[in-house]
Amino acid sequence: MTGQPSLYAFPDNSTLQKTLYDYILRAQSAALMRHQVFKIAVSGGSLPKLLASPDLLASSDIHWDKWEIFFADERAVPLTHPDSNYALLEQELLSKIPKTGPQPTVHPIDPGKLSDTQDLANAYEESLIRSFAAKDSVKLPVFDLLLLGCGPDGHTCSLFPGHVLLREKTAWVAAIEDSPKPPPERITLTLPVVTHAHKIAFVAAGAGKKEVLRKIFDTHPEAEAGEVLPCALVNLGAGDKVSWFCDQAAVEGVSFPRKSSL
Numbered sequence: 001m002t003g004q005p006s007l008y009a010f011p012d013n014s015t016l017q018k019t020l021y022d023y024i025l026r027a028q029s030a031a032l033m034r035h036q037v038f039k040i041a042v043s044g045g046s047l048p049k050l051l052a053s054p055d056l057l058a059s060s061d062i063h064w065d066k067w068e069i070f071f072a073d074e075r076a077v078p079l080t081h082p083d084s085n086y087a088l089l090e091q092e093l094l095s096k097i098p099k100t101g102p103q104p105t106v107h108p109i110d111p112g113k114l115s116d117t118q119d120l121a122n123a124y125e126e127s128l129i130r131s132f133a134a135k136d137s138v139k140l141p142v143f144d145l146l147l148l149g150c151g152p153d154g155h156t157c158s159l160f161p162g163h164v165l166l167r168e169k170t171a172w173v174a175a176i177e178d179s180p181k182p183p184p185e186r187i188t189l190t191l192p193v194v195t196h197a198h199k200i201a202f203v204a205a206g207a208g209k210k211e212v213l214r215k216i217f218d219t220h221p222e223a224e225a226g227e228v229l230p231c232a233l234v235n236l237g238a239g240d241k242v243s244w245f246c247d248q249a250a251v252e253g254v255s256f257p258r259k260s261s262l
């Protein structure tokens with residue numbers, strides 16, 4: 001992949017949200033031109049709250065009925081559980097979309113009666129195959145946009161530093177049973193699916209992210225003693241398809257050049 005990711009840093013969350021909203025609108029327009037639908041995947045953590053800006057929720061330019069929302073990762077818990085990323089998205093975003101207007105189609109990773117995480121990963125991969133109409137294992141689903149968080153350890157989705165899942169080449173969706181961030185049992189999109197998306201946006205705010213952002217942006221991969229962090233692998237694999245929406249606190253000390261506008 002060619003090009004460098006774009007790094008944006010804003011003075012406050014409200015400016016970050018406004019620019020993220022403009023970026024999402026552009027991604028929506030490009031997707032609707034391509035195939036009349038907007039297929040995105042979202043992660044959990046602080047992302048859903050930052051995503052649900054007043055601009056997004058009140059906008060008549062957002063075509064919710066064209067949105068198909070998938071999950072970049074999920075914890076292996078019932079959808080009503082407080083740890084569920086679906087429950088978080090429902091609480092922070094979905095429940096706030098005006099009920100009088102069109103609604104998105106949401107594709108939860110639903111444990112239902114499946115108690116085995118691998119079965120759950122397989123079931124979600126099957127639903128992606130149906131949804132993306134990809135018929136053979138060579139093709140990968142191409143999300144229009146991935147909206148991801150970055151953990152303080154450099155993980156994204158449920159792809160953790162040094163984990164064997166980072167080497168997964170064929171599965172689209174994988175199970176993890178030893179996540180260092182609780183809960184341990186999770187389902188995640190794999191790295192090839194992440195880097196194959198049309199656009200990938202990371203949202204990282206707060207001083208708690210500055211150490212890891214320095215490692216991700218300012219450490220040359222070959223100079224790293226250990227393995228390259230998952231977020232850095234996404235930067236390397238997807239290049240200029242990646243945009244980082246940060247606040248000033250998160251990028252303090254980062255020397256990678258920032259952009260000021262989209």
Ligand SMILES: O=C(O)[C@H](O)[C@@H](O)[C@H](O)[C@H](O)COP(=O)(O)O
Nearest residue numbers: 043044045046149150151156157
């Ligand atoms: O299920 C999860 O745990 C999340 O999907 C995870 O990948 C999250 O996005 C990062 O941990 C960042 O979380 P914060 O934004 O809260 O730091």
